[in-house]
Amino acid sequence: MQTYIIIPVHNRKTLTLACLANLKTNGYLPKYHVIVVDDGSNDGTTEEVHEVYPEVIVLKGDGNLWWTGAIALGMQYAYEQGATHFIWLNDDCLTTPETLDLLIDFLQSNPNSIVGASCYAEDSGLLIETGVKGRVRIKALEHEVADVDGLSGYCVAMPVSIFKKIGLPDARKFRQYAGDGMYTLKAARAGFKVCILGKAKVTLVEEKDPIHNFSNYLQKKNNRNFKSIFWDYKSPYHLPTQFYYHTYKYGTLIGFPLFTAKLLSWLVRFYG
Incomplete structure (x- = not known):
């Protein structure tokens, strides 16, 4: 099994390095392949990642990839290296020691699925709604597996079979926003199960704008x-x-x- 973690970044060196430190602490750097897609950062992100984490693969963009293009580039590269699973991970999300293993274990038992972790805000500790079903925003408590038809891309795992069936996320129409939700919706319409696994947790350390209001x-x-x-x-x-x-x-x-x-x-x- 070859799992590739894809982390899109741009000019957030401190967050990026903290994310990688968290993965190392939790034992994921030697266990999984990690790709940082640096889309034109000018704050020294690539250089520091190379210096501190030489085992991490860094792919470079020119600033025009945005989130979806960076994810697509990482997925394409991972597929060419023989990936069996992809994990999208934003650099402002910190996992628990069990999170990524729980997601991959879920996919082993439910191979025709995309599964997202539950996400908690660091400042408030509140559970964030990271899924959508129809027009209703959804979250999953610790004991729940919540079925959805779209997922936010904070921390999402999927098998390579999804890539083979529906291709890459659409970076032309959805450069920065909605690329995650539209890709997972496309997968749901193609017959894949899309869900949030409540016991797989990440902490969101970067405050988000209230984009739904x-x-x-x-x-x-x-x-x-x-x-x-x-x-x-x-x-x-x-x-x-x-x-x-x-x-x-x-x-x-x-x-x-x-x-x-x-x-x-x-x-x-x-x-x-």
Whole structure:
């Protein structure tokens, strides 16, 4: 069995090194292959990873991969090396000593599955909703396995058979946001089981913007011009991404009117 952990990074050297230190402490560096996909960092991330963790594979991007492109590059490389399983891991997520083994063990028993870890916020200790079923956001308690049709990409494991059947995540339509959820939804529609394993846990150490509430997101933004909110890949409200998301998830007949209604609502609040 060849498991590859894929960690997309950009200019977060401290978080990246802490993530790798956590994997080493938990015994995962010698056990699994680790790929850091450094998408154009200029803070010395690649150099420090090479120096401190020479066993870690570093793939380089030019700053245009974003999250989804970095994940896709890592998956393609791992597949070419003979990977049997992939694990997506964000560098702001710290695992317990059991987390990744629990995910892989689950896949051994449920081979036609994608499985995500449950995610807890470091500051509050609260369990975060990392799955979606329809339009309802889902989380899994410690004793639960929650079935979903889409997963956030904090810590997600899958067998190579998914790659062989549906290919790579779509880095053209979903560069930064929704690449994880749309890929796992595509897998669900292709017949794979998608779920959250409650007893597999990660801690989220980086505070996230409240991206599921437009008004709260606006309040958090220092630069509130139209381009930064609606035409920047860093924004969860990037309009082309939102359009592709709604029309893929709900179909054109429902998705386009739903996208239009949401856009009008966002514009009213943006200019209000």
